[in-house]
Amino acid sequence: MLYFWLSLAFVVGMIMPMQAGVNSTLAIHSNGALWASLVSFVVGSIALLCLAIAMRQDWPVLADLRQAPWWAWTGGFMGALFVFTGAILAPRIGATTMMALLVAGQLIMSVVLDHFGWATFPQHDINWGRILGVLFLIAGVVLIRMY
Template sequence: MILLYGAVLIAGIANAIQPGQTTQLAKSLGEPFTAGLISMFVGTLGMFTIGLISGHLTVPSAQQASQAPWWAWIGGLVGVGLLIAQLFVAQRVGAAPFLAILVTAGVVTSIALDHFGLVGFEVHAAGPMRLVGGGLMIAGVMLVALS
C-alpha cells in the first residue's frame, strides 16, 4: 500500500508542475491551443509507448466496448477541460491557489462520488471525519487563495 501512496504523491507533484509546463509552452509558441494539443499528443504517445512496453495495450472487442457506460468514453474530454483551465487560469491565479482549488474540488467531489457509489466507485460512506476533512480543505483553500 505504501508504494501506491507513493505513486499518488508523485502524481500530485506532477499535477502541480504540469500547468507551468503547459503555459510556458503556450507562451513560447504564442498559441495556447497549439500547446494544449501538443501536450495531449505527447501524453497519448507516452501512454501508447508504456502500453506497448508493458504488453498491456490491446484493442477492445466490440462486446467489451459496448459494455462500457457512455460516460466512461468521455474521460478524455474531462482531461481537455483540465488542460484548458491550466492554459487560461493557472498563470493568472498562481500555482498555489490553482492547485489548492483543483485538489480541494476533487476531494469534495470524491467524497460525494464515494458516498453515492457514482461513476464506478464502490460506496464508502461520507462519515463525520471525511466531512470534517473536506471542510478543512475548503478552509485551507480560502487561506491559500485569499492571501
C-alpha cells in the first residue's frame, strides 16, 4: 500500500505544472489570473461536492468545524494563492523554473513542519541528510535557472 501512496504523490506532483499552464491559459481567456483562479476553484469545488455525494460522505457538523483552530481555516487561502500565483508565474518564468522554486520552497517548509511536528505532521528532527537534500535542491534550482 505504501507504494500506492508514493506513486499517487508522484503522479499528483506531475499534475502541478500542468495546472499552472492550464490556469495561465484560462487567464488569457478570462480577463486575468484572478478570474481564472476563481473559475478554477468553482470547478474544483463542484467536483469535490460531486465526489463527496458519490462517495456518500457524511456532511460535516458545524459544531465540530467551530472547534478547529483558526489556522486550520487558512488552507483555502493558501490553495487560492498557489493557483493564482501559478497562473501568473507560468508564462513569465516557465514550468521548470517555477516548479523548481515551488518544490524548493515546499521542501524547506516541510523540513520545518516535520521538525516541530506542526499541523498534524509526525515529528522528525532536522538532520544532516535533510539539510543536504535541501541544499542539493537549492543547487538544482540555481542550475535550472542558469541554463
